[in-house]
Amino acid sequence: MSYIVSHATKWYYDYMLLTYQFKLNPTLEQVIILETWGELLRRHWNYAPGERLDWLRRTRSQIDRCSLVSEPIGEIPNKVDYYTQASDLKLTKELFPGYKNIYADCQQQNLMRLDKAWKRWLLPDKFGNRGGKPRFKKRGDISSFTFLRVNSPKAGAHLTGSTLKLSKIG
Known part of the structure; x- marks a missing residue:
C-alpha cells in the first residue's frame, strides 16, 4: 500500500492554488501510526457533526412549542x-490520550473540512443551491490528512532534498 501526502499552497494575489503531492514509502511502524491517526480522526469527525446535529435539534423549535416526546427538555446549549x-x-486530548500523538494542525484541518461541509449544507450559495448533510464516516473513509505548513518554524512537515519528515511520524 502506498501513501500520498499533499500540501496546498495558496497564492492570493493571482488566485492560484498549488498542491504538491508526495508518495511515501513508510516503514511498518509508520504505517501503524498513519492508520491509527486515520481512525482517530474518523472518530473525531463522527463526534463533531453529532454534536452539531444535537445543537441544531435542540434549538430548532420555539421554546413554547417544544415537543415533549422527541426533544429533551433542559438547558439550551451554546452554539457549536x-x-x-x-x-x-x-x-x-486530556480525555483521550491517543489524540496527543496526532499533530494539532491535522486535527484542526479535519474540523475545518467538516465546517465547510456543514456551511454548504445549511447556507445556500449565490444560486440558491445547497450541499447534502455531512455524513458520518465508516471505518477507512478518512484516508488522508493535511499538513498546512512545510519548512516553516512551526511546520509539521519538513522537506529537505528528497526526504520528507512529518512531525510525530518520522
Missing part, C-alpha cells in the same frame, strides 16, 4: 461551530 470545537481539542 468550528471555533468552539477547535477550543475543545485540548479537552479531547
Whole structure:
C-alpha cells in the first residue's frame, strides 16, 4: 500500500492554488501510526457533526412549542461551530490520550473540512443551491490528512532534498 501526502499552497494575489503531492514509502511502524491517526480522526469527525446535529435539534423549535416526546427538555446549549470545537481539542486530548500523538494542525484541518461541509449544507450559495448533510464516516473513509505548513518554524512537515519528515511520524 502506498501513501500520498499533499500540501496546498495558496497564492492570493493571482488566485492560484498549488498542491504538491508526495508518495511515501513508510516503514511498518509508520504505517501503524498513519492508520491509527486515520481512525482517530474518523472518530473525531463522527463526534463533531453529532454534536452539531444535537445543537441544531435542540434549538430548532420555539421554546413554547417544544415537543415533549422527541426533544429533551433542559438547558439550551451554546452554539457549536468550528471555533468552539477547535477550543475543545485540548479537552479531547486530556480525555483521550491517543489524540496527543496526532499533530494539532491535522486535527484542526479535519474540523475545518467538516465546517465547510456543514456551511454548504445549511447556507445556500449565490444560486440558491445547497450541499447534502455531512455524513458520518465508516471505518477507512478518512484516508488522508493535511499538513498546512512545510519548512516553516512551526511546520509539521519538513522537506529537505528528497526526504520528507512529518512531525510525530518520522
